[in-house]
Amino acid sequence: MSSSTNSVTLVHSASQLVQVVADGRTRLRGSEMRHPVVHGEPGINYALAFDMASGRIVDLGPTAAVESRLQASGCTVQTRVDATDCVIMPGFVDAHTHPVWAGDRVHEFAMKLAGATYMDIHAAGGGIHFTVRETARATDRELADLLSSRLASMSRHGTTLAEVKSGYGLTLDAELRLLQLLCDAAADPLCPVRLSVTYLAGHAVPPGRDSAEFAAEVASEHVPRVLAERKISGRLSAVRQIDVFCERGVLNAAESARILEAALPDLRGNVHADELSDQDGAAMACRSGAAAASHLEFVSESGISAMASNDCSPVAVLLPTTARLLHLPAPPARRMIDSGCAVGLGSDFNPNAHCLSMPLIGHMACVDFGLSMEEALAACTINAAAALGLSDQTGSLEVGKLADFVLLRAPRWEHAFYQVGDSDSLVKLVCCGGRLVKKG
Ligand SMILES: N=CN[C@@H](CCC(=O)O)C(=O)O
Numbered sequence: 001m002s003s004s005t006n007s008v009t010l011v012h013s014a015s016q017l018v019q020v021v022a023d024g025r026t027r028l029r030g031s032e033m034r035h036p037v038v039h040g041e042p043g044i045n046y047a048l049a050f051d052m053a054s055g056r057i058v059d060l061g062p063t064a065a066v067e068s069r070l071q072a073s074g075c076t077v078q079t080r081v082d083a084t085d086c087v088i089m090p091g092f093v094d095a096h097t098h099p100v101w102a103g104d105r106v107h108e109f110a111m112k113l114a115g116a117t118y119m120d121i122h123a124a125g126g127g128i129h130f131t132v133r134e135t136a137r138a139t140d141r142e143l144a145d146l147l148s149s150r151l152a153s154m155s156r157h158g159t160t161l162a163e164v165k166s167g168y169g170l171t172l173d174a175e176l177r178l179l180q181l182l183c184d185a186a187a188d189p190l191c192p193v194r195l196s197v198t199y200l201a202g203h204a205v206p207p208g209r210d211s212a213e214f215a216a217e218v219a220s221e222h223v224p225r226v227l228a229e230r231k232i233s234g235r236l237s238a239v240r241q242i243d244v245f246c247e248r249g250v251l252n253a254a255e256s257a258r259i260l261e262a263a264l265p266d267l268r269g270n271v272h273a274d275e276l277s278d279q280d281g282a283a284m285a286c287r288s289g290a291a292a293a294s295h296l297e298f299v300s301e302s303g304i305s306a307m308a309s310n311d312c313s314p315v316a317v318l319l320p321t322t323a324r325l326l327h328l329p330a331p332p333a334r335r336m337i338d339s340g341c342a343v344g345l346g347s348d349f350n351p352n353a354h355c356l357s358m359p360l361i362g363h364m365a366c367v368d369f370g371l372s373m374e375e376a377l378a379a380c381t382i383n384a385a386a387a388l389g390l391s392d393q394t395g396s397l398e399v400g401k402l403a404d405f406v407l408l409r410a411p412r413w414e415h416a417f418y419q420v421g422d423s424d425s426l427v428k429l430v431c432c433g434g435r436l437v438k439k440g
């Protein structure tokens with residue numbers, strides 16, 4: 001029970017309370033992922049109270065105990081939310097999304113089903129290049145509306161924090177435009193999802209350009225301008241991460257490192273690594289001091305060892321939609337966890353992988369990558385928040401943390417991953433920083 005509390009909202013009578021972490025740890029590595037903290041004694045029901053002014057959790061535990069502590073400390077319970085037959089659990093954290101673009105690529109889905117590879121389409125001027133052209137044609141208003149409807153959908157599926165990347169601009173001005181749209185959304189008090197904005201500085205090499213020369217331009221001109229806008233004018237102050245697509249046919253490890261290092265330590269590194277081939281991407285991410293490396297289908301043993309080495313190593317963010325869609329081998333998820341990596345999860349929402357539901361991602365991580373449900377839970381809460389450097393604030397339910405939680409209409413939390421494709425109706429209520437954003 002925290003002391004400086006006045007008016008609180010009390011969510012009570014839940015059949016389970018899922019904290020994930022209860023001792024302040026900010027990531028779960030390796031075998032620790034098997035043991036998220038869950039309370040669900042038969043005959044006991046559970047509550048969570050949050051301060052309405054700060055949006056932070058002030059107490060949680062069995063309902064009777066929480067109510068008597070609130071009364072003893074003189075708190076006024078202003079709002080009561082009945083969670084009977086529901087589970088209180090942390091909001092889902094989506095550690096990797098590309099939500100600002102126009103023009104779908106459903107035609108490419110058909111091409112891939114007929115056997116075309118991702119890189120065949122990319123090299124022929126489709127893929128990211130197609131989306132860059134469509135995005136350039138769209139107005140700011142159209143892009144803002146598309147972004148906002150995607151964020152609303154994420155929220156309906158229970159996401160309370162998402163990493164959101166630019167990357168469909170490629171030129172400096174076009175990237176600045178996309179970053180501004182993301183920062184405007186992040187600053188909107190009505191935005192239903194907390195956003196952590198990433199400057200995806202090297203998503204593709206513009207047609208006709210040489211990758212080394214493009215990387216040099218991004219490192220020496222684009223990155224300094226984004227950093228200046230962020231610091232001096234404050235226009236892009238919500239930008240927290242930098243990303244590159246380290247891949248054969250895009251940027252190699254040296255070119256990627258050059259861009260990342262131009263932004264560090266102002267921005268945290270967050271890298272597309274070893275997705276379609278082993279490019280030494282994970283190890284490069286470690287050497288560059290990045291906070292997260294995503295994809296990792298082709299990660300090497302040395303990349304896994306580097307990511308498993310300590311509590312500051314990058315979080316290994318796995319993206320089940322992409323591996324499935326592109327018929328890639330599953331990333332060696334078991335090997336990563338058994339080696340001691342902190343594994344996180346992301347939807348990778350983008351025009352290639354059109355999925356906004358983290359419960360579905362958790363299901364796919366279990367079925368396709370061999371995670372247990374406990375590991376998937378840790379991966380899409382505390383570890384995904386760790387990938388964004390925000391796991392001291394969110395990603396678990398603990399006193400003092402943000403009231404970022406969902407009520408799941410189910411007897412046990414495992415239904416989040418078991419009831420595949422049903423997350424919109426399973427998620428009864430979403431609370432983001434103490435703001436109730438979905439009621440049903
Ligand atoms: N791999 C690079 N970027 C995205 C795909 C972007 C696109 O195809 O538009 C990803 O993470 O999967």
Ligand SMILES: [Zn+2]
Pocket residue numbers: 096097098272348350
């Ligand atoms: Zn991506």
